[in-house]
């Protein structure tokens with residue numbers, strides 16, 4: 001999964017970038033909507049002034065990351081749709097830190113950059129009431145944002161996009177980056193860790209099949225996630241169980257997901273054996289979420305049809 005957010009100086013193109021993502025069908029969580037929701041909840045009129053006051057109050061009472069915190073459940077909910085969400089409206093470092101803490105490396109911060117003269121021209125064209133009227137105003141606003149929080153957030157960005165050309169050029173750049181992050185498939189492995197089992201061993205079992213999975217263990221439940229299927233694919237081929245695996249995948253299909261169960265004990269020695277849902281010592285429940293790939297292609301990539309034990313059709317990439 002990926003959570004993408006844009007930061008940058010005033011008028012650099014952050015909102016435009018989020019809109020481009022939205023046009024691509026990517027779910028967008030707008031941080032300002034969370035504030036507006038709170039304004040409504042308090043029975044206040046929906047004005048910029050009230051929104052500003054409520055936002056400041058929330059930050060004062062609940063910390064500088066108050067709005068980010070409230071966005072987290074919304075982000076998690078929307079992640080289920082495509083495995084990727086764009087967050088619009090980051091204002092400062094505390095919010096970046098909150099998202100990093102929640103989502104780790106899955107959180108990607110993108111800095112949108114344009115020289116002050118270009119941004120000033122856009123202000124003149126945009127003519128929003130609160131937009132700057134002179135280049136000097138914009139310089140002061142830049143300094144204010146930099147000295148507050150935005151400067152730190154910009155320094156922490158993973159990627160920088162320059163927005164100096166026309167809108168089409170910018171659209172293409174944003175689309176390319178987003179396309180790169182849209183997961184085609186995500187794998188989730190779930191299992192119970194019984195009191196008689198060693199957690200480290202169960203982790204190793206999962207890593208045997210999905211070596212770069214990120215793993216969380218909470219109470220007695222283990223949950224692992226990755227978008228990399230290559231080791232699992234290789235093991236199916238090495239063990240020559242493509243036909244069995246293919247029919248398990250077909251019968252495990254549930255809409256846009258595929259669910260199969262694997263024997264935990266054999267997986268510990270890197271062997272894939274399909275199991276029943278209620279196998280003893282609870283099996284590994286493996287869910288493949290197909291976000292951006294057809295079921296047929298997924299099937300042909302992971303478990304191609306075979307003749308005389310060899311794949312009939314090779315699909316090397318999802």
Ligand SMILES: Nc1ncnc2c1ncn2[C@@H]1O[C@H](COP(=O)(O)OP(=O)(O)OP(=O)(O)O)[C@@H](O)[C@H]1O
Nearest residue numbers: 009010011012013014015016122126165166167170
């Ligand atoms: N490449 C571009 N070519 C022409 N106009 C652009 C380009 N990128 C953005 N704009 C325009 O510049 C203005 C500012 O863009 P946008 O609102 O996306 O910036 P922002 O970083 O969200 O600004 P702010 O932080 O001030 O709200 C908008 O009117 C937008 O349509």
